[in-house]
Amino acid sequence: xxxxxxxxxxxxxxxxxxxxxxxxxxxxxxxxxxxxxxxxxxxxxxxxxxxxxxxxxxxxxxxxxxxxxxxxxxxxxxxxxxxxxxxxxxxxxxxxxxxxxxxxxxxxxxxxxxxxxxxxxxxxxxxxxxxxxxxxxxxxxxxxxxxxxxxxxxxxxxxxxxxxxxxxxxxxxxxxxxxxxxxxxxxxxxxxxxxxxxxxxxxxxxxxxxxxxxxxxxxxxxxxxxxxxxxxxxxxxxxxxxxxxxxxxxxxxxxxxxxxxxxxxxxxxxxxxxxxxxxxxxxxxxxxxxxxxxxxxxxxxxxxxxxxxxxxxxxxxxxxxxxxxxxxxxxxxxxxxxxxxxxxxxxxxxxxxxxxxxxxxxxxxxxxxxxxxxxxxxxxxxxxxxxxxxxxxxxxxxxxxxxxxxxxxxxxxxxxxxxxxxxxxxxxxxxxxxxxxxxxxxxxxxxxxxxxxxxxxxxxxxxxxxxxxxxxxxxxxxxxxxxxxxxxxxxxxxxxxxxxxxxxxxxxxxxxxxxxxxxxxxxxxxxxxxxxxxxxxxxxxxxxxxxxxxxxxxxxxxxxxxxxxxxxxxxxxxxxxxxxxxxxxxxxxxxxxxxxxxxxxxxxxxxxxxxxxxxxxxxxxxxxxxxxxxxxxxxxxxxxxxxxxxxxxxxxxxxxxxxxxxxxxxxxxxxxxxxxxxxxxxxxxxxxxxxxxxxxxxxxxxxxxxxxxxxxxxxxxxxxxxxxxxxxxxxxxxxxxxxxxxxxxxxxxxxxxxxxxxxxxxxxxxxx
Numbered sequence: 194x195x196x197x198x199x200x201x202x203x204x205x206x207x208x209x210x211x212x213x214x215x216x217x218x219x220x221x222x223x224x225x226x227x228x229x230x231x232x233x234x235x236x237x238x239x240x241x242x243x244x245x246x247x248x249x250x251x252x253x254x255x256x257x258x259x260x261x262x263x264x265x266x267x268x269x270x271x272x273x274x275x276x277x278x279x280x281x282x283x284x285x286x287x288x289x290x291x292x293x294x295x296x297x298x299x300x301x302x303x304x305x306x307x308x309x310x311x312x313x314x315x316x317x318x319x320x321x322x323x324x325x326x327x328x329x330x331x332x333x334x335x336x337x338x339x340x341x342x343x344x345x346x347x348x349x350x351x352x353x354x355x356x357x358x359x360x361x362x363x364x365x366x367x368x369x370x371x372x373x374x375x376x377x378x379x380x381x382x383x384x385x386x387x388x389x390x391x392x393x394x395x396x397x398x399x400x401x402x403x404x405x406x407x408x409x410x411x412x413x414x415x416x417x418x419x420x421x422x423x424x425x426x427x428x429x430x431x432x433x434x435x436x437x438x439x440x441x442x443x444x445x446x447x448x449x450x451x452x453x454x455x456x457x458x459x460x461x462x463x464x465x466x467x468x469x470x471x472x473x474x475x476x477x478x479x480x481x482x483x484x485x486x487x488x489x490x491x492x493x494x495x496x497x498x499x500x501x502x503x504x505x506x507x508x509x510x511x512x513x514x515x516x517x518x519x520x521x522x523x524x525x526x527x528x529x530x531x532x533x534x535x536x537x538x539x540x541x542x543x544x545x546x547x548x549x550x551x552x553x554x555x556x557x558x559x560x561x562x563x564x565x566x567x568x569x570x571x572x573x574x575x576x577x578x579x580x581x582x583x584x585x586x587x588x589x590x591x592x593x594x595x596x597x598x599x600x601x602x603x604x605x606x607x608x609x610x611x612x613x614x615x616x617x618x619x620x621x622x623x624x625x626x627x628x629x630x631x632x633x634x635x636x637x638x639x640x641x642x643x644x645x646x647x648x649x650x651x652x653x654x655x656x657x658x659x660x661x662x663x664x665x666x667x668x669x670x671x672x673x674x675x676x677x678x679x680x681x682x683x684x685x686x687x688x689x690x691x692x693x694x695x696x697x698x699x700x701x702x703x704x705x706x707x708x709x710x711x712x713x714x715x716x717x718x719x720x721x722x723x724x725x726x727x728x729x730x731x732x733x734x735x736x737x738x739x740x741x742x743x744x745x746x747x748x749x750x751x752x753x754x755x756x757x758x759x760x761x762x763x764x765x766x767x768x769x770x771x772x773x774x775x776x777x778x779x780x781x782x783x784x785x786x787x788x789x790x791x792x793x794x795x796x797x798x799x800x801x802x803x804x805x806x807x808x809x810x811x812x813x814x815x816x817x818x819x820x821x822x823x824x825x826x827x828x829x830x831x832x833x834x835x836x837x838x839x840x841x842x843x844x845x846x847x848x849x850x851x852x853x854x855x856x857x858x859x860x861x862x863x864x865x866x867x868x869x870x871x872x873x874x875x876x877x878x879x880x881x882x883x884x885x886x887x888x889x890x891x892x893x894x895x896x897x898x899x900x901x902x903x904x905x906x907x908x909x910x911x912x913x914x915x916x917x918x919x920x921x922x923x924x925x926x927x928x929x930x931x932x933x934x935x936x937x938x939x940x941x942x943x944x945x946x947x948x949x950x951x952x953x954x955x956x957x958x959x960x961x
Contacts, residue, residue, distance in 0.1 A: 198629025206627050210486040210619075217493040234504075239496045240284055242508035242604060244923070245451045247444030248301035249314050252783060254294055256433040261294045265431040270296055272427050276318045279423030286506070288579055292593075295783075296434070302444055311441045311776060312752035319434040322424035325387045328373065330395050332387060337373045342366025346425035348418040351408070356418045358409040358425070367405030375401040389433075393421070436752060437780040446774055449734045450921055454512040457915040461516050461908040462488065468904055469523055473530040475642035479627045480526030480620075487522050487619040491515055491611045509924055510850060511604030513912060517931075518612030520908030521858065524561065524901045525620035528554045528865070529628075531897045534644030543640055547632055551625055557868040558621060560809055561861035565613045567801050568857035572606025572850065575794040590797050594790040602850050609854070657892045662884040665948035672828060672945060679835035688838050691845035694788040696747035696781030700755065702740045702762070703733065704769040713740070716765050720758045723748055734919050739774060747781035791849040795830070798856050799823055806860070810867050813874055817953050822863045825946035829859045832937040836930040847927035854931060858905070859938035863946045866894045870947075887951050891943055902939045906932055 220235025231238065243250060253269075255261045261269075266289050277285045277300055285300035298318065302309060324343070327334035342363050349359045362370055377384065377398040386394040386409055394411040413421070465484070469477035492515070497504030505511075532550035541549065574587030584591075631637045640646065692699050710728055718724045725745040733739050744750060750758075755776065762771045806819035830852050837848055869890040877886060909932040916925035 198633055200630055200633045203627045203630025206623055210482055214485055214489040217489045217498050234496045234498050236492055240506050242506045243301055244442055244509050245447040246301050247442050247447045249311055249441050250299045251315055251439040252437050253296040253319055253434040254437045256435040259432050263291050266291055268431050272430050273318050275427035276423055309443050312756040315436050315752055317420050321389050321430045321433050323389055323429040324425055327385050330383050330385045338366050338369045340425055340429055343425055346422040348422045354410045356413045356415050358418050358422050360407045362405045371403040374398050438783050440777045442775045446733055450509055453915055453919045453921055457912050458516045461519050461911040464907050465519055465904045476530040479624055480523050483619040483624045484522050487615045490615045494611050505607050508601045508604035510601045511608045514605040514608035516908050516912055520905030522616050522620055523904050525558045525616055526624055527897050527900045528558055537640055537645040557865040560864040562613050564802055564860040565857035568798050568853045569606045569610035571794050571798050572853055573603055577603040602846050605850050657895050661891050662888050662951055668944035683838045689841055689843040691843035692777050692779045693845040694784050696779045696784035698744040698750040698778045700742040701775040703737050703772045703774045704740055706769050708769055717742055720761045721750055721754055732920055734921055749778050795852055798853055802860050813871050818867055818950055821949040822860055822946050825941035826856055826859055828941045828945055829855045829934055829937045833930045833934040836933045842926045851927055851931045855934035862898055862938055862942035866891055866947055869894050898939050905935050
C-alpha cells in the first residue's frame, strides 16, 4: 500500500470501525415466536462472573482426610458436572487439584433461585447421594439393590401422593426388585429407601412389582424431587465431600455493581476523548475512533463474537481492566502524535513528519506493549484454569500450587491482555492508515491539525529543560523518606490481611430497621461459638443496610453454622429481616498457598521483565538498565503496598493484581525513555556527555509520559469516584492503590530508574 495513503483509506477504516462497533454491541439475531437464533453475539451474550450475577465459589475436599486416587477425583468431578447440568446450570467452572485432592467449583445461582442459601446449593452438588433399597424400615435391613441398578429417575406428580420420583431399573435391578417384592408381598412387608444413610421413603409392598418401575414418595416438594432425581441420575460420589472454602454473593448486588461499572467506563471514555482531542486535535480525534474499536473489540472477544474464540467470563475486575485499557490504550497514539509534532518543529513537510513520526514511534510502542503482555500472561497463567494456554506455558513456575484459580484476577488479566494485543490493530495499524488517509484530504492538510503552528507559520516545539540528572540525590532522599514512613507505620500498626490470604470467615448480611450491636454480638458469638468476633454496620451498593461479621484469626464457618446463624438472628430479631448478601470463607491452608503463589507470580514477572529489558537494550548496557528498572518497579510496588497499609486496606487478590499491573505500566514508561536514550546514543555518540544525553532523552519523552499518565489516571480516578459514591468497595480498594502506583510509575521512571542507570554508568566509567 502507498505509504502516503489515500483519502478513501480514512473513510473506509472509520466506517468499518463504526459498523463493527454497532454489530459487536447489539449483535445480530432473529426471533421467531419463542425461538431466538443468534448469528453474531453482542454484549447481551456476555457471560458474567458470579461477582456480577451472583453465585457460589467452593473448594471441595474428601471428608475425613481420605486420600483419594486420581480416578476417584475424576469420577467426583464428573458427578458434580452431571448434577450441575441436571440443575440447569451449564455455565460453570470446575478444576481438579490431584496433588492436594481438591475440586474447585464455581457456578451461578439457578435462574429460578429465590433462597440463595449456600448450604442448599453446596449440598445439591456435594452430597454423596448413595441410594440403597432395604428390606424393613431400619438402616441395617437386608440390602436389595443400590443406585447403580437404577437406569433413570424422573420427577413426577401423583394426584394422591403428591410429588414423587419415578424410577426405572436396569435389567439386573428389575430382577432384584421383582424377587424382593414377590417375597414381601404375601406378608405386606416393608421396603425402605435410604439416601446417604438417611431414610427418605418407606412403603408397604402390596403386590409383586416385576415391570422394572418404582416410585419414591415422601411428602416432597417439587424442588426436592427434582434435586433427588438429579442426584440419583448422576450417581454416587466415590466419597463424601467437605466444603473447605466457599464464598457467595447475591445476584442483586452483582447486577447493581455491573450498572455502576458500565457507567464508570462510559465516563472514563468521554473524559479521555476530551483530553486527546483538545491536546492532539486531528490525531487525537482519530485516536478516540481507534480506541472505540479497541474497547468494542475487547468486548467482542469476551462475548464470543469471533467464532474462533470461545469467549470468556467477565467479572468486575475484568471490567476494570477494560477501563484501565481505555487510559493505557491511547499511549501508542500519544507517542505517534508527539513524534509528528516534534518532526514538524524541524520544518519537515506534513508527509515527511507523519512518515518519520510513524517510523520512530513504532519501537517504543512495541517495547511498552510487550512488557504489559508479560504481566497479563502471568496473571492468566497463575490464576486461570489449568488447561488454559498460559497455564501450560507457566506450568514450570506454578506447577507446585495446583489450580488455585481466582476468576476475578484471571478476568482482569484476560481483558488487559486482549486490550494490549488489540492496541496493535487499532492503536497502531488503524490509526496510521486513517492519519495517512486524512492527510490526503485537502482541508485536513493544515499542519495546525497535527500539532503544528499552521500553514505558512514556523512550528515551535517547546522542549522542557529540566536537569533531572543533577537533582537525582533529591529524588533519592524523597523516595527513601517515603519508604521509611511506610515501614514505620507498618511496624507500629501492622498490616491487615484479608481472609483470601490468611483464611477465615467474613459474612455480610442485609437487614432492615435499627439494630443493637451489643446484643447482636452476643447472639452471633453464641451461635458460632466464637467470642472474639467483630461486627460492623454499613450500606451496600443498593443503599441497603448491612452488618459485616468477621470471625477472629483464621476461624472458618461451615454452611450448617451459617444457616443456623441466619435462622437464629431472624428468630431473635424478626423485625430486622436478616438476609445473606455475601460470604467469604477460606481455609487457612488454602489462603496461605494463594498468598505464596501470588508472591511467586510477582517475582516471576520481575525476572521476565529483567530478561526482556536486558536483551532489548543490550547496546546501552542491557543488564544494568534492566536491574535499575527492577529497582524502580520495586519502588512502585512499595508505593502500592504503602497505600494498602496507610489506608488499612486488607491485602488480598486485588493487591496482587495491582502490583502486577504496576509492573507492566511502570516498565512501559521506562522502556520508552530507554528507547530514546538508545536513539540519542546512536545520533550523538561521544559528542555529548552522558548526563546531558540522558537529560535530553528524558525531556524529549516528558510530554508523552505526562500525557499517558494523565489519561490513565483520569480513567482510574473516574472508577475511584464512582466506586466511592456507590460504595463498591471491592473495586475502590483496587483502583485507588493502582492510581497512586501509576503516579509513582512516572516518577520512578524519570527520577529513579534512569538516574540509577546514569549513576551506575558514570561510576563504572570513573573506575575504569
